[in-house]
Amino acid sequence: METIAGYFNSIPSTHRALILVGGITIFWLIENAFPLFRFRYHKFRHAGVNIVFTLTTVVVNFILAFALVLTSRWVVENKTGILQWLPGLPLWAEFLIGLILLDFVGAWLIHWIQHKVKWMWKFHLVHHTDTYVDTTTANRHHPGESVFRFAFTMLAVLVTGAPMWLVFAYQSISVLLSQFNHANIRLPASLDRILSLVIVTPNMHHVHHHYRQPYTDTNYGNIFSFWDRLFGTFATVDQHSLVYGVDTHMSKEENSRIGNLFKIPFQKYRTPSGKS
Numbered sequence: 001m002e003t004i005a006g007y008f009n010s011i012p013s014t015h016r017a018l019i020l021v022g023g024i025t026i027f028w029l030i031e032n033a034f035p036l037f038r039f040r041y042h043k044f045r046h047a048g049v050n051i052v053f054t055l056t057t058v059v060v061n062f063i064l065a066f067a068l069v070l071t072s073r074w075v076v077e078n079k080t081g082i083l084q085w086l087p088g089l090p091l092w093a094e095f096l097i098g099l100i101l102l103d104f105v106g107a108w109l110i111h112w113i114q115h116k117v118k119w120m121w122k123f124h125l126v127h128h129t130d131t132y133v134d135t136t137t138a139n140r141h142h143p144g145e146s147v148f149r150f151a152f153t154m155l156a157v158l159v160t161g162a163p164m165w166l167v168f169a170y171q172s173i174s175v176l177l178s179q180f181n182h183a184n185i186r187l188p189a190s191l192d193r194i195l196s197l198v199i200v201t202p203n204m205h206h207v208h209h210h211y212r213q214p215y216t217d218t219n220y221g222n223i224f225s226f227w228d229r230l231f232g233t234f235a236t237v238d239q240h241s242l243v244y245g246v247d248t249h250m251s252k253e254e255n256s257r258i259g260n261l262f263k264i265p266f267q268k269y270r271t272p273s274g275k276s
């Protein structure tokens, strides 16, 4: 555990990039072997759009990374945040508690807020407009959304009192879990049932990408599935009845052209049917 902490404490940027690219490659191969849907789509063209947004996400996070490092250094030096107030924890317990808290504030909470606040929804909408959800959808985030998410990761570090190794370990696990739970793969029902007691599985996150309410407003989780069970936002749907996208943006011109996707947050808000 100490070796792992030491590794993440000084993880080189190239290794972080490798985790991102390696994850996409592995899940891409599994998608080809065990697909849930046999989409009739141009897989490379579809990936191209999502990779543009993945790159903008990487750039935003790279530019702002120094603020995260400073925040983490500050909480440790000033003994601020939950982990700092619980001295003497074994490293594995620090890791587990930290991961659970970072996942709640840095992912579940900001995701839920983005579904409730209309102007934020217009940024997050870009993620939901994908009508062919696969592993490349994981980082399809408008740069504006990447900024909100970054701000909440900082807040999460403050609340958690997370040292830097924990923040980097969390970010790496978060990227891989997101690529996994977006992947277009078919998991045996029994395996899904067991896994989804703890982590967010593809079956669980796919429901969140159904084009109509109330399903869009369920299953907000990224790493751990218990937040949705706890807050009553957990839902299941027969996977084969799923239709991906958002009912307000089902035309190809709007949901698959990069130029329009960048502009969506600045266009007029459209109310999804079934939402007040």
Ligand SMILES: [Zn+2]
Pocket: 111, 115, 124, 128, 208
């Ligand atoms: Zn969402």
Ligand SMILES: [Zn+2]
Pocket: 127, 138, 182, 205, 208, 209
């Ligand atoms: Zn998603």
